[in-house]
Amino acid sequence: MVEDPIISLKNVSVTFCGNEKNVTAVDHVSFDIQKGDVFGIIGYSGAGKSTLARTINFLQRPTQGQIIVNGQSLIDLSAAQLRNSRKKIGMIFQHFNLMNTRTVEENITLPLLHSGLSKVAQREKAERLLKLVGLANKKMSYPRQLSGGQKQRVAIARSLANDPEILISDEATSALDPKTTEDILTILKKLNTELHLTIIMISHEMEVIKSTCNKVVVLNQGKVVENGSILDLFLHPKEVLTQTFIGFGHQNNDVIQSLDLRPKETVIEVTFINSPNEDQAKIVEIIAVLGVPMRIFYSNSQFIQQRVITNLILGIQGNKEQVAKVLRQLKSHRYNYQLTGGGRSY
């Protein structure tokens, strides 16, 4: 039985009316997020990621469509109910957005303003959250005195003050160096596994998405162009844009352009998850059995969701029928392949 999604977007659009022309920042977007997902939204700058994120807590009212959180359609809520529902959706940002005039502790207790908790209880909670993000000794500091990574930890602690079920991370690591990015992502992953927090991870970097998310949508000019599990994205990218994000495409194009092909040589790309029965040797064997000459030009692996995904660029020499036979064999073994043009032939 499939559980009801914790968040469901149905045909959501956001159009900004400008003086000269209207900008449709989010264009008929629909997707479901299940409880416990780390749900990635990837796209280039201006793709509409932030606008889409803001519709999920209704900071941005959609021009059209429905947003359903925990079975409740947000459009039906009064302003006060909406504020309560926002308390259950934490949010962190690229530039942290901490209050400069407040200490770390005061930043974390700000969301508890109307919580009914006593001052002492609020401070205890701040202390507990700071421990959770590994910053217990900084509660009396001001944001100005902290590094970027420390600021983001405070922002995470603050976003958890009202015990949310959902956390929206809008480019939370984009202003941080790689090591700090890794630390922050580790914290977020911990929150997902230990607190069962559903996380929406927005980024323009596949590195961030692939190391944290189990599902992902690719956003391009406000439209969802790809939606599925992260493994699917790597194994069966539908769009050219997706290929540029997953990195194989980018590098592979360069490789393919530089190949010196033999007469009647066809280039094939095969992508597969490494496992005891699926590896390079098996593919070589499948083709060898057919007696078609073959060589491996390039092989590239990435570690995603505890799995190794490999992308091979092969050259096979043969006539049309022989190539077709190879492709049929690959298909019957459920390999995902792609014929690529390019290369220089003699």
Added chain:
Amino acid sequence: MSLISKFFPNVVANQDQFVQAIGQTLYMTAISIIIAGIFGVVFGVILVVTEPNQLLENKFVYQIVDKIINIFRAIPFIILLALLTPVTRAIIGTSIGTTAAIVPLVLGCSPFYARQIQNALAEVDPGMVEASQAMGLTPLDIIIHVYLKEGLSEIVRVSIVTIISLISLTAMAGAVGAGGLGDIAITLGYNQFENDVTIAATAIILIMVLLIQLIGDFFIRRLEH
């Protein structure tokens, strides 16, 4: 004392009047600061939050407040003094005297201060406002705990500017019977050629300005961590 009576003979001769004038200037300034301060902050906040794309976006309210402020700021103060005579009489009961001067002072100063407050609050990082909205804070919470709190050092800065310009307005109000240091600088200093009175009045005003500047800077330094 003898030194004072040597250089400021007319100040000493009119000692009571001079001290009274200092009191009147302080009184006009203080009461006007309080009232204009309230008006300025309220309307400054209204401007900031009703602006397009802001917390309580409201084109109608924004346009009206914006226009009224522009109109009042366009009227020279000396003309405002004359223009407001009937209004002052309706509120205070008379249009002459120190208390009566508070009406034009407040109306002359509030629009300027509201604009200054608007500029000060516009400096508050929109990201902080977004974060506090995402926390589920109410618009009033956000005004108090984000705009006014985060903008406080900037508010103090523009308040100093406003208070200083208010003091100069009180001197001008003196010309129409409000009393104060501006008044004696004209009636004694200028009209009766008692130059030392003018110089002493100027010195007192400069000291006031300096003190306000010093106190303001002290608070700003304390606020900026």
